[in-house]
Amino acid sequence: MSSILVPDPVVRVQNLGKVYGPFDAATIDRTGSKIGTARDSTSGSIVAAWDVSFDVQPGEALGIVGESGSGKSTVLRCIAGDVSPTTGDIRLANVEDGKVNILDYDAAQRRRLRIDQLSVVYQDPAEGLALGITAGGNIADPLTAAGWRNYSAIRTRAMELLQRTDVPIDRMDDLVRTFSGGMRQRVQIARALANNPGVILLDEPTTGLDASVASGVLDLIRSLLEELNIAAIVVSHDFRVIEMLTERCLVMHHGRIVENTLTDQLLEDPQHPYSQKLIAAART
Amino acid sequence: MTTLVSQFIAQEELTQTVLDEESKREIRRALLHAVCIPGYQVPFGSREMPVARGWGSGGLQITLAVIGENDTVKVIDQGDDEGVNAVNLRRLVTSSTGCEETTEVCEATVIQSRHRIPEDVLTDEHILVLQVPVPEPLRGIERDMRELSRMHAESDYSRMWVSLYEDKVRNGVITQTTGYPCLVNERYVIATTPIPRWDIPRLHNAEFLTLFGAGREKRVYAIPPHTIVEPLTFEDIPFEIEQNEGTQCRLCGSNTSFLVQSPSQEDNWACSDTAWCRARRTQ
Numbered sequence: 145m146s147s148i149l150v151p152d153p154v155v156r157v158q159n160l161g162k163v164y165g166p167f168d169a170a171t172i173d174r175t176g177s178k179i180g181t182a183r184d185s186t187s188g189s190i191v192a193a194w195d196v197s198f199d200v201q202p203g204e205a206l207g208i209v210g211e212s213g214s215g216k217s218t219v220l221r222c223i224a225g226d227v228s229p230t231t232g233d234i235r236l237a238n239v240e241d242g243k244v245n246i247l248d249y250d251a252a253q254r255r256r257l258r259i260d261q262l263s264v265v266y267q268d269p270a271e272g273l274a275l276g277i278t279a280g281g282n283i284a285d286p287l288t289a290a291g292w293r294n295y296s297a298i299r300t301r302a303m304e305l306l307q308r309t310d311v312p313i314d315r316m317d318d319l320v321r322t323f324s325g326g327m328r329q330r331v332q333i334a335r336a337l338a339n340n341p342g343v344i345l346l347d348e349p350t351t352g353l354d355a356s357v358a359s360g361v362l363d364l365i366r367s368l369l370e371e372l373n374i375a376a377i378v379v380s381h382d383f384r385v386i387e388m389l390t391e392r393c394l395v396m397h398h399g400r401i402v403e404n405t406l407t408d409q410l411l412e413d414p415q416h417p418y419s420q421k422l423i424a425a426a427r428t
Numbered sequence: 429m430t431t432l433v434s435q436f437i438a439q440e441e442l443t444q445t446v447l448d449e450e451s452k453r454e455i456r457r458a459l460l461h462a463v464c465i466p467g468y469q470v471p472f473g474s475r476e477m478p479v480a481r482g483w484g485s486g487g488l489q490i491t492l493a494v495i496g497e498n499d500t501v502k503v504i505d506q507g508d509d510e511g512v513n514a515v516n517l518r519r520l521v522t523s524s525t526g527c528e529e530t531t532e533v534c535e536a537t538v539i540q541s542r543h544r545i546p547e548d549v550l551t552d553e554h555i556l557v558l559q560v561p562v563p564e565p566l567r568g569i570e571r572d573m574r575e576l577s578r579m580h581a582e583s584d585y586s587r588m589w590v591s592l593y594e595d596k597v598r599n600g601v602i603t604q605t606t607g608y609p610c611l612v613n614e615r616y617v618i619a620t621t622p623i624p625r626w627d628i629p630r631l632h633n634a635e636f637l638t639l640f641g642a643g644r645e646k647r648v649y650a651i652p653p654h655t656i657v658e659p660l661t662f663e664d665i666p667f668e669i670e671q672n673e674g675t676q677c678r679l680c681g682s683n684t685s686f687l688v689q690s691p692s693q694e695d696n697w698a699c700s701d702t703a704w705c706r707a708r709r710t711q
Contacts, residue, residue, distance in 0.1 A: 252582045277594055284593045289586035295596060295662035317597050 152237055153199035154375040155223070155343055160196040160232030162218050165189030167230075177397040177418060182213065192218040193399045196232070200343070205369050205376040207390035207407060209383065209422065215399040216379045220347050223377065224264045225254040236261060238342040259289045263336035267348035269328035272335065275321040279306060279331045282320060286338040305334035309364060326357035330364065337368070344369075346378045350385060362388050383426040387411060395419045446524040447492045451475050455493035455648070459639060462650035467612030468580075469563050474646040484517055484542060485643030487559030491521055491540045494555060494639070500528040502536035507544040507686070507700035514542075531703045543606070545627040547685050547704040550636040552653060558623065563642040563649065565609045565619035585617050585660075592660060602665065611658045612651055625659070626669045626686045632657040672697070680708040 163171070171184045175191040183190050193215040200206045208216040221227040223234055228247075235242040238261055246257065258264070266272040273282050283302040284292075292298050306316055309330040315323070320331055329349065336344055349365060350358035366389055369376055378389050386393055386407060393410050395403040395418065402416040414420045447455075451473070458472035477485040495501060503518040505511030509531040517540065522529045530536050533548035540557040550556060569587050570576050579585065588609060595602050607621030608628055618640070620628055631638060631651055638651040651657060661667040675697045676683040682699055690696040699705035 255582070255584070274590075277590060278597060280597060281590050281594045285586050285590045288589035288593070289584070293589075293663050295593065295664050297664075298593065298662075 151202055152242065154202050154204075154237045155200040155377070156233075156235045156242065157199075157219075157223065158197045158233040160219060160222055160229055160234065161194045162192045162215075162222060162227060162229045163189055163194070164192060167191070175399065177400045177402050180398065182215065182398040191399045193222070193229075193396075196396075196401055198394060198401070198404060200375045200377060202237075202375060203369075203373040204392065205378055205390045207386040207393035208377065208379045208396060209381060209386055209393060210396035211381060211422070214396040216381075216396045217347055218399075219396070220264075220345050220377060220379045224262065224345050225251075225258065226264075236343065259286055260339035261341055262343050262345065263339075263341040264345045264347065265329070265332050265336050265349050267351050269320070269325070269332045272332045273320050273328065275328075276319060278317050279311060279320055279323070279334075280316045282331060283335050283338050286335060290339045301338070302334075305337060306331070308337075308368070309334040310360075324357075326353050326361060329353065329361050333361075333365065333368070337372070337374075340372075341374070343375045343377070346376060346380075346389075348380050348382075349378070351380070351382065365389060383411065383423070395422065446478060446520060447475060447489060451489075452493040455489055458648050459490065459493065459650065462639070462648050463637070463652050465616075466652055466655050467616030467618045467649060469618075469647040469649045471646055472648050474643045477643065478520065479513075479517065481644035482561060483513060484540070484559040486641030486645075486648070487540050487542070487557045487643075488517055488520070488641075489643060490557045490639050490641040490648060491517075491538055492525065494557075495521065495525050495527050495538050497526045499525075499537045500530050500535050502530050502533065502539045502546075502703075504539070504541045504544060504546065504701075504703075506542065506688070507546070507704075508702045510702065532707075533703070543622045543624070544686070544700055545623060545630055547699070547701040550634070552635045554636040556636055556638045558638060558640045560619070560621055560640045560642040560647075561644070562607070562621055563619060563640065563645050563647040565607075565617050567619075580616060583615065585611075588617055588660065592662070596662075596665065602661065605670065609660045611656075611660060613655050614658075617660065618649060618651075624670055624686060625667075628657070628659050628667075629669070677705060680705045682708060 166187055167189045171187055171189050172191060172194055174184045174186060175182050196219050208219060210216045218227060222229040232247060233245045234247055236246060239246060280302040283305055284298050287298050287301060303313055306313060311327055311330045320328055350361050353361060380386055390407050393407040394401050397418045403419045410419060414423045455472055458470045462470045475489060477488055479485050479488060501518060501521050503514045505514035518529050533546045537553060538555045538557060542559045566576050566579060566588060569591055592602055606624050607619045608625050609617050610620050612618050633654055635653055637653055640649045659667045675687055677687055677697060677699045679698055685699045687697040688700040
């Protein structure tokens with residue numbers, strides 16, 4: 145698979161599908177972008193994502209855009225392990241050299257990947273953080289899970305990460321509950337980076353933050369991605385986020401990928417009618 | 429009338445049996461399970477006891493299940509053989525099983541205790557039964573039972589470590605005193621409730637079998653002899669036992685035993701293990 149020009153992908157997703165409810169081949173045929181719905185009117189089943197395949201190269205940030213309900217978050221959550229997909233094959237270069245489909249792992253093995261291979265930054269910090277414990281404690285969690293047992297080493301590492309994510313160090317021992325939305329998001333990013341994961345998944349990382357705070361968080365994410373050479377998958381409905389963070393981009397519509405192209409190209413010259421509509425709407 | 433009286437007497441004899449044989453067998457099965465998987469909390473069908481749940485009903489059921497006529501029982505409450513609860517439990521055990529009672533560790537084969545391990549060295553002749561109010565070490569961290577059993581199943585104790593971290597951050601020390609969490613046999617974290625930190629090193633590689641019973645929570649667990657018991661602590665924060673510099677027992681003068689302070693007077697320390705203290709004084 146490897147060649148001189150193209151390195152092995154860090155993440156390889158093939159034929160990922162998630163259907164809620166009973167389904168057969170006809171269900172799949174009766175849904176999708178062309179049909180204009182993700183819900184099969186005959187069985188009532190919902191095809192949240194189907195036939196989703198893509199690669200993420202080392203150091204690359206891949207965007208997934210689409211309207212609400214297009215399946216982009218479903219795809220991300222299937223990779224993260226929060227949702228178990230109906231079908232598919234996901235390989236990570238750092239996990240047994242990409243020789244295993246991580247969907248074959250049991251729940252415990254999947255959770256272990258989340259410690260140091262696969263980090264997620266959620267839109268809602270309450271999902272990724274324990275609000276009732278301190279910022280430092282939230283970072284101590286993945287560190288102790290990875291076997292850190294030295295208190296001062298944990299403190300030092302937490303301090304490093306908070307500094308890197310522009311959280312004032314004197315707030316390190318304050319409960320996350322007392323933090324503003326933007327700061328919570330920074331703590332969530334610090335936590336996600338704790339064990340130097342190979343892949344980071346960002347689910348609408350700046351949605352819900354006001355514009356100035358959002359652009360600060362975006363700047364931070366961009367510089368981190370550049371500096372750490374980490375592979376990222378960014379899900380957003382906001383083209384500014386996609387434009388700023390990603391080089392390549394998937395457009396999803398009713399559970400299917402309708403376009404897989406370079407981000408610049410998508411913004412300048414969208415091919416699929418749905419992408420065109422989406423870009424046009426974002427421009428107005 | 430005579431028949432009625434004899435019936436009454438027969439009934440009276442029947443009620444002498446606090447726990448029926450089938451129930452005892454069920455508890456012994458649970459205990460075998462617990463001994464085979466050190467530190468794992470085994471559910472058991474906690475029976476209604478003539479003591480209220482939360483007053484040692486779990487320990488009592490274990491004692492009744494493992495004890496026989498040839499055994500000798502010692503019961504202590506906070507190290508004291510003469511505590512009201514200890515006396516009542518001891519009477520209940522001896523009257524319903526016909527075993528002997530003692531206050532001496534060397535004579536006892538089964539020692540039921542709340543809050544202490546006796547100061548005397550226990551040997552492989554002893555079974556220590558501890559009454560446990562809250563068997564779940566993660567209770568303060570997670571409420572969902574399914575999540576708790578998942579955490580135990582996967583040895584996922586990072587949140588326990590985070591709680592120790594938070595304790596240290598907020599208070600400068602790890603404040604938890606009784607019920608200090610320990611890793612048993614390098615696998616399960618247990619609550620050593622209700623014994624003080626002082627007694628924890630004595631569980632490590634012990635000669636004796638320790639059985640924990642929580643009647644209200646319907647769980648038993650065990651530390652078999654020669655099992656590794658490590659209190660959870662960070663590498664750079666040594667585990668410390670309770671120590672009060674310069675204190676000694678006002679009765680026997682000991683400064684090497686676990687001392688408790690009388691609430692009325694400051695500086696009024698005494699051995700928590702009264703039988704041990706008495707023996708020292710009569711020597």
